[in-house]
Amino acid sequence: MHISRSVAGIAVLLAAVSACGPVSDSKSGSSPKSSPSSAKSTAASASVPDFVGMGLQSAQDKAQELGFYGLDSHDSLGRGRNQLWDRDWRVCFQSPAAGKRVGTDTRIDFGTVKLKETCPAKDASGAVKAGGSMPDFRGKSVKAARAALDSSTSLTVDDASGKDRFIVVESNWQVCSQSPAAGTKLFGQPVTFKAVKFGESCP
Secondary structure: OHHHHHHHHHHHHHHHHHHHOOOOOOOOOOOOOOOOOOOOOOOOEEEOOOOOOOEHHHHHHHHHHOOOOOEEEEEOOOOOOOOOOHHHEEEEEEEOOOOOEEEOOOOEEEEEEEOOOOOOOOOOOOOOOOOOEOOOOOOOEHHHHHHHOOOOOOEEEEEOOOOOOOOOOHHHEEEEEEEOOOOOEOOOOOEEEEEEEOOOOOO
């Protein structure tokens, strides 16, 4: 009696499973997962104006009026100075070039000099890194020279005028002489610069 009831119960269970359809491990019947969006940026496009000759603040304001909010600036003389007061600087170079049509999410970089300075013939936009030999840093700012050397370099900077002045803002000082000399193989040895302020003559 107990056995027949068990058989009957199993039969009912099998019938219920059959009515629900076959059980499968396949994922083909599952709803597809949402794939990462491959849509490109929907930023509007605009023609890049000619900013050369404008004050840096005015150039930035004009760029933002057109929807360009990613803005950078640098010292075109290669001295590594920061543009703390934008109104004291004017634009000599720009990237992207004027007239180019780009998305408004494109970053615009302004190459600048101070108002009383003359734009150089070529934009000194990036810091040059010293390789295996000592570059010629004469005429370069102490700040740019320091940035070019490996960060572990032991560096001494002295006032070449003999006045024993403290060299605080290194972008305001130019290298007059250096040790080791340009072309010397660098192997981690200490470096020494003698410098004067820009506008002064090296002795």
